[in-house]
Amino acid sequence: MKKNYKESWVKLLFALVFVFGIGATYLIFSNETNVLEDNAPDDRLEIIEPDNTVSAQESILDSLSNLKLAYDVAIFEKTALSKELELERKNIENLMDIIKASKNPSTEQIKIFRKQLSDLKTSLDEKVAEINKLKSQNKNLLTEIESQNEVMYKQKAENDTLISKQKKLESTLKDASKLSLGNFKVTALNEKSSGKEQETTKAKNTDKLKISFSVNGNSVAKTGKRVYYIQVLDQKNTVLGENKLIEFGNDKALVYSFLVGVDYQGKMANVYGVLNNELAKFKKGTYFVNFFDKQEIMGSSSITLE
Incomplete structure (x- = not known):
């Protein structure tokens, strides 16, 4: 009887221990589970993978x-x-x-660098487009200038031709309007006490030289007063008479003996002038006479005195 009682008590004690162990195990497991749940990562957070900033930096530099x-x-x-x-x-x-x-630039710095790179590319594209536009405009302008130059060249060639023709015409008219001289003659005269003049060939009898010529008619020439220069040279090429120098403004000059004026009215006119040798008697020899219209010689004549 005593033995059965002892066995029952042992069984009861074992049952309590078993129940207590299960409860403790449950509590421990429950706490660990809560701890794991608190420490577990939240699936709702965004996971950002960092850029390779070094490669991005090199790429931007290359660009x-x-x-x-x-x-x-x-x-x-x-x-x-x-x-x-x-x-x-x-x-x-x-x-x-x-x-x-x-x-090690940050992601934000890389973004700024890329933005600046993009802005520079855009600016270059705009500038290149504008340059192409300017080049096109310049090309059109150059074509227009070349066309205008061609027109101007043709016009200049026509003008040069007209000017050349005009100069030739003016030269022709000038030549045509000139008065030609002719009938050049030199006569030695001896003046008598009565005032009558007589031709002579003797130097000792010569008091003056009468120099005459004719102005031929020209319907194209202008009418009006004309002046001609007479140059008389002795045997030593000395200019007799007034022996005056006149310059014509084109680096040309003439030493003349006297002037002869004529009022030309479109018809032939006979003209003469007289040279008196007041300083000395005329000497033997040949005297040469040149007739000038300004600096242009129109003719010549001579006389020999014995």
């Missing part, structure tokens, strides 16, 4: 380097935009220096 070359080509065109292009090329160089100096 800027190529863009700088493009600016060099545009500047080489030497247009009105060259100054602006040079300024923007300098901005590229400054940006490249900034990027190279940046160590």
Whole structure:
């Protein structure tokens, strides 16, 4: 009886221990589960994978380097935009220096660099479009100028032809309007005490030389007073008479003996002048007489005195 009682007590004690162990295990497991749940990552958070900033930095630098070359080509065109292009090329160089100096740039810095690169590309595209437009305008303008030059060249050639014809016509009219001289003659005269003049061939009897010529008629020539220059030379080529010098304003000059004037009215006129040798008697020998219309010699004659 005592033995059965002891066994029952042992069984009861074992049952309590078993129940208590299960309860403790449950509590421990429950706490660990709550802890794991509290420490577990929230699936609702955005997982951002970081960019490769080093590769992006090198890519931007390469693009800027190529863009700088493009600016060099545009500047080489030497247009009105060259100054602006040079300024923007300098901005590229400054940006490249900034990027190279940046160590491990942040994602935000990379975005700024890319934005600046894009702006520079856009600006270049706009400038290139404007340069092409200017080149097209210049080409059209050059074509127009060449066309105008061709017209002007033809016009100049026509004008030169007209001027040449006009000069020839003026020269022809000038030649045609000139009065020609003729019938050149030199006569030695001896003046008697009665005043009567008599021709002579003797030097000792010669008191004066009468020099005459005729002015031929010309319907084209202008009418009015004309002056002719007479030059008388002795045996030593000394100019007798007034021996005056006249300059004609074209580096030409003439020493003459006396003047002869005529009022030309479109018809032939006979003209003469007289040379008195007041300083000395006429000497033996030949005297030469030249007739001038200004600086142009119109004819000549001579006389020999015995």
